[in-house]
Amino acid sequence: MGTVERTTCCVAGGGPAGMVLGLLLARAGVEVTVLEKHADFLRDFRGDTVHPTTLDLLDELGLGERFAALPQSRFDRVAFPVDDVGDPLVLGDLRRLRIAHPYIAMVPQWDLLDLLAEAGAAEPTFTLRMSTEVTDLRRDHTGRVTGVAYRTADGVEGEIAADLVAACDGRGSTARAQAGLTVVDHPCPMDAWWFRLPRRADDQVTALMPRMGGGRFAVVIPREDYFQIAYLGPKGTDDALRARGIEAFRADVAELAPDLADRVDTLARMDDVKHLDVRLDRLRRWHVDGLLCLGDAAHAMSPIGGVGINLAVQDAVAAATLLAGPLRRGEPLDLDAVRRRRLLPTLAVQALQRAMHRGLVVPILAGRRAGPPRLIRRLLAAFPPATAVPAYLIGVGLRPEHAPGFARRAPEPVPAHRP
Numbered sequence: 229m230g231t232v233e234r235t236t237c238c239v240a241g242g243g244p245a246g247m248v249l250g251l252l253l254a255r256a257g258v259e260v261t262v263l264e265k266h267a268d269f270l271r272d273f274r275g276d277t278v279h280p281t282t283l284d285l286l287d288e289l290g291l292g293e294r295f296a297a298l299p300q301s302r303f304d305r306v307a308f309p310v311d312d313v314g315d316p317l318v319l320g321d322l323r324r325l326r327i328a329h330p331y332i333a334m335v336p337q338w339d340l341l342d343l344l345a346e347a348g349a350a351e352p353t354f355t356l357r358m359s360t361e362v363t364d365l366r367r368d369h370t371g372r373v374t375g376v377a378y379r380t381a382d383g384v385e386g387e388i389a390a391d392l393v394a395a396c397d398g399r400g401s402t403a404r405a406q407a408g409l410t411v412v413d414h415p416c417p418m419d420a421w422w423f424r425l426p427r428r429a430d431d432q433v434t435a436l437m438p439r440m441g442g443g444r445f446a447v448v449i450p451r452e453d454y455f456q457i458a459y460l461g462p463k464g465t466d467d468a469l470r471a472r473g474i475e476a477f478r479a480d481v482a483e484l485a486p487d488l489a490d491r492v493d494t495l496a497r498m499d500d501v502k503h504l505d506v507r508l509d510r511l512r513r514w515h516v517d518g519l520l521c522l523g524d525a526a527h528a529m530s531p532i533g534g535v536g537i538n539l540a541v542q543d544a545v546a547a548a549t550l551l552a553g554p555l556r557r558g559e560p561l562d563l564d565a566v567r568r569r570r571l572l573p574t575l576a577v578q579a580l581q582r583a584m585h586r587g588l589v590v591p592i593l594a595g596r597r598a599g600p601p602r603l604i605r606r607l608l609a610a611f612p613p614a615t616a617v618p619a620y621l622i623g624v625g626l627r628p629e630h631a632p633g634f635a636r637r638a639p640e641p642v643p644a645h646r647p
Contacts, residue, residue, distance in 0.1 A: 236392070240397045245523035261357065266359070278340065305318050307436070319618055325616060364377040365393065392555060403519060403525070418463055419466060446459045514567040522547055
């Protein structure tokens with residue numbers, strides 16, 4: 229084992245929660261080290277939806293202009309096709325919200341993380357170490373977490389002592405598992421399979437458009453030059469779906485989305501279809517002494533609504549707001565204050581997702597329904613302003629977090645090498 233290093237806050241995981249937490253703490257003058265096990269951020273089909281609250285945060289951090297310059301697509305409505313003709317039923321319309329960014333931006337997560345990493349690198353107390361995986365927790369004689377053990381990609385092992393370890397390493401969190409925290413699981417009726425199909429210049433799509441029928445359900449997400457598609461099916465059926473082969477899968481997609489049937493042959497093999505084991509859970513306690521879990525490590529979310537990345541970012545902002553001062557001054561940390569502050573938004577989103585699983589996903593996958601419940605369709609058709617309610621819950625949420633004063637900066641200009 230190598231030399232024991234020292235930092236004030238060690239963040240396990242360089243995803244959205246970890247990078248935002250690291251940046252905000254560093255802007256407060258807290259020494260922070262972020263450990264990311266991969267060599268880069270380039271991974272497909274991670275959470276790529278950046279919601280209005282996160283867009284507001286980027287503005288407050290002075291990064292809004294740089295983010296806006298990234299290649300991205302935007303949509304401002306969630307709509308359902310209700311028949312073969314006529315306009316789709318709009319379920320959520322962000323254009324009705326009086327907010328600075330009435331849309332959801334679709335940006336590859338690696339671009340967002342690179343932007344945050346560049347901003348962090350400008351802070352003297354921020355360190356990002358790639359290809360470095362947290363393997364264990366360090367503890368003192370009382371059981372308090374006092375840091376982490378790590379291993380680099382080339383096999384070098386070491387330890388980092390820290391006043392606080394923040395577990396931001398996702399639903400498979402090593403730190404969370406080592407801490408032995410109790411998990412409350414909610415059964416999920418479905419899994420998701422992600423793939424992409426080409427988007428053409430004449431495909432004018434500004435809405436998130438679910439497709440459903442015949443016991444199938446998919447969500448078509450418009451990206452800048454392709455469609456990212458989440459195909460939902462009953463949980464535990466990945467082996468059966470793959471055994472049917474790519475031809476059968478193409479036929480299913482073409483039947484579900486006839487307007488995309490002329491491009492399903494771009495799916496060459498089932499390896500082009502990535503399986504996601506959907507989970508919905510949360511920790512009863514988000515911390516033990518010296519360790520705090522945030523984002524998916526504290527509460528894994530269903531892909532319904534695409535809110536997971538934004539809840540994780542909100543967790544990180546709350547944690548930095550509450551803990552930066554005590555960390556900087558070396559004072560005791562009230563780690564449960566973060567859970568108390570973020571519990572209601574978490575429970576509300578998970579309750580909404582569970583309701584949508586029961587009332588929408590399960591009946592559609594069972595072939596009992598081909599769209600939203602008739603009562604909801606009638607309500608929204610008769611009173612379109614009601615579409616602002618689901619738009620607000622998805623885009624803003626019950627407790628939007630804002631950058632604390634110490635982290636705010638004037639807008640940074642777009643570097644010359646950026647478009």
